[in-house]
Amino acid sequence: MADEPLVLGIETSCDETGVGVVRGTTLLADAVASSVDEHARFGGVVPEVASRAHLEAMVPTVQRALDQAGVTAADLDGIAVTAGPGLAGALLVGVSAAKAYAYALGKPLYGVNHLASHICVSQLEHGRLPEPTMALLVSGGHSSLLLTEDITSDVRPLGATIDDAAGEAFDKVARVLGLGFPGGPVVDRMAREGDPEAIRFPRGLTGPRDPEYDFSFSGLKTAVARWVEQKRRAGEDVPVADVAASFQEAVTDVLTRKAVKACRANGVDHLMIGGGVAANSRLRAMAEERCERAGIRLRVPRPGLCTDNGAMVAALGAEMVRRGRDASALDLSADSSLPVTEVSVPDPHGAVHAHAHHSLGGGA
Amino acid sequence: MLLLAFDTATPAVTAALHDGTTVVAESTRIDARRHGELLLPAIDRVLRDAGAAKGDLTALAVGVGPGPYTGLRVGLVTAAALGHALGIPVHGVCTLDGLARAARAEGVTGPFAAVTDARRKEVYWAAYDEHGARVSGPDVDRPADIADRLAGAPAVGAGALLHAGVLTGARGPEHVSAGHLAAHAAERLAAGGDLLPPVPLYLRRPDAQVPAGYKAVLPA
Numbered sequence: 001m002a003d004e005p006l007v008l009g010i011e012t013s014c015d016e017t018g019v020g021v022v023r024g025t026t027l028l029a030d031a032v033a034s035s036v037d038e039h040a041r042f043g044g045v046v047p048e049v050a051s052r053a054h055l056e057a058m059v060p061t062v063q064r065a066l067d068q069a070g071v072t073a074a075d076l077d078g079i080a081v082t083a084g085p086g087l088a089g090a091l092l093v094g095v096s097a098a099k100a101y102a103y104a105l106g107k108p109l110y111g112v113n114h115l116a117s118h119i120c121v122s123q124l125e126h127g128r129l130p131e132p133t134m135a136l137l138v139s140g141g142h143s144s145l146l147l148t149e150d151i152t153s154d155v156r157p158l159g160a161t162i163d164d165a166a167g168e169a170f171d172k173v174a175r176v177l178g179l180g181f182p183g184g185p186v187v188d189r190m191a192r193e194g195d196p197e198a199i200r201f202p203r204g205l206t207g208p209r210d211p212e213y214d215f216s217f218s219g220l221k222t223a224v225a226r227w228v229e230q231k232r233r234a235g236e237d238v239p240v241a242d243v244a245a246s247f248q249e250a251v252t253d254v255l256t257r258k259a260v261k262a263c264r265a266n267g268v269d270h271l272m273i274g275g276g277v278a279a280n281s282r283l284r285a286m287a288e289e290r291c292e293r294a295g296i297r298l299r300v301p302r303p304g305l306c307t308d309n310g311a312m313v314a315a316l317g318a319e320m321v322r323r324g325r326d327a328s329a330l331d332l333s334a335d336s337s338l339p340v341t342e343v344s345v346p347d348p349h350g351a352v353h354a355h356a357h358h359s360l361g362g363g364a
Numbered sequence: 365m366l367l368l369a370f371d372t373a374t375p376a377v378t379a380a381l382h383d384g385t386t387v388v389a390e391s392t393r394i395d396a397r398r399h400g401e402l403l404l405p406a407i408d409r410v411l412r413d414a415g416a417a418k419g420d421l422t423a424l425a426v427g428v429g430p431g432p433y434t435g436l437r438v439g440l441v442t443a444a445a446l447g448h449a450l451g452i453p454v455h456g457v458c459t460l461d462g463l464a465r466a467a468r469a470e471g472v473t474g475p476f477a478a479v480t481d482a483r484r485k486e487v488y489w490a491a492y493d494e495h496g497a498r499v500s501g502p503d504v505d506r507p508a509d510i511a512d513r514l515a516g517a518p519a520v521g522a523g524a525l526l527h528a529g530v531l532t533g534a535r536g537p538e539h540v541s542a543g544h545l546a547a548h549a550a551e552r553l554a555a556g557g558d559l560l561p562p563v564p565l566y567l568r569r570p571d572a573q574v575p576a577g578y579k580a581v582l583p584a
Contacts, residue, residue, distance in 0.1 A: 048570035104449035
């Protein structure tokens, strides 16, 4: 393990300033500074507020991660950073910081994809990703089914949401129920007291002629709002726990059903679930149940590694170094709409060649 | 002393190296949309041009604005990270002071103002006396609201030139240069004076509104 690459990862695509340190597939530090409380009164993430917070938090969070890991910056084999997708101004803070660290320390820079990082974080908990692996990525900004053969070079989208992301639906339903922002944790908590079968909310895009692996949560969100408003207008109490449980059941039912189906259709027997919504307790339980029934091995990182963090970026960076992937150039751009198929952003002139850290035959 | 200075608070992405006596290298590119891409290569260029190594640097000076936030932050976070990694102090300089110094070097005399574009039909500006000392600002205002106060006095910078119809004393220099920023910082440091903390001068709050109550889905 000692000769595995030591990489620091920086993540600033949304409202968390995350800095992680990873050696190979071993997590050494995961420091996060969140501005979520500053966004709560706005009912959603305000990009400028997030960007200002990233600037303030950057150096202290890097120092905290190095201290936690018990390493010095000079020991690092590389600096990895989320190059996209995400909020443009927020990404730019992390990318600029990463470049400055890489330059000052004389280390290679790896601009990597946020979604691929969410998949690769699984390596820190369950060892190297089996090839192939199916990934269900569900967060406030994304809901995608991705098939990866090599997490440093090959991620293929099978389907994605056609409207709201799953996490967005949690936020909106929480607002309908007056539960505040962010919606995920509070809906999860309320749902534990409720009956998931109480109300049969619609399962979007599950008809016979619907796209097999795409998702839609906008109709579900509206159905919940209508149901709640009708109750209120009739002067009846809204059974908040039942609504939360039934809504959550509809989301997790569709997500897990499609993920299992995608595994079966593609002959893939490993499913990883990542992104902030993967912290949802019902999603985790249902996925476990359904995967076990289908003979699929499930990999879900602990909740703290499902939400945005720097360790996931470091995990992908370490894998890039290990496989000898090309580093990025110092004029690397932050790309708010970086396609999921672009796992990293190598130097277009190919001038920066990373050397393979050690043989690919090495075990996990 | 080997001081590296840079500024990204305006469309100019500018970096310079100062040895305590003079500016030994400088690089300036004007591109309002590529601060993130241009800054580190510019820093690398001035170090190479001067034949200096990163480890030779003794201090950093960074323009703290005011300026449009996204670009401004590129300079500030770069300075913070470089300072952290190299273990050297990071000082802040008001970007308008750098511009004012450039103006004096180009022969502007008497009281004058340094003005940059704040977008949304406003400008960032500060007023300077005949010795080049800042006497007011930095502030953000509409050009028409400061025209009377300037009363035709020279107004330098792209913000003045953009509103030359209102700011009748508008003239060059148009852009801030890190060379002047570096010289300003080097003089202050040599004199044992204070510079600013390396934190941004935003001058405006983030645009964000607390949403008005819950919007019903059902028709009223």
